[in-house]
Amino acid sequence: MSTTPAQPSAQVCEFPGCDRPLTYAGTGRRPKYCNQPTDPDRPAEWPANPVHNKFNAKRLRDAPPPQDAETVHALADRIEALEQALADRDREFAQLSAQVARLRAHVDQDQESPR
């Protein structure tokens, strides 16, 4: 008969980067989080000093990974290039629309004049 490995008796907080020991009252569900902010000497604040609980652990896991300054700079350059391309496209569209309007007026004038 096989047994699953026993949980370590000294459980620690499951919040990423926290290893505070958890106290268990002996009844009910065992706690998974210490419910303390990362820095207990400062006020709890998301995301700088989150309280270690299930909700904030999920928020942290779901948050996009931090990007380095080079990546942010490259993304900003790309956005700027896309905005410029969009502005160029808008200008071309306005020019084409004006040409179409002139051609349409010319065609309408030809159709109205007697041959």
Ligand SMILES: [Zn+2]
């Ligand atoms: Zn913790």
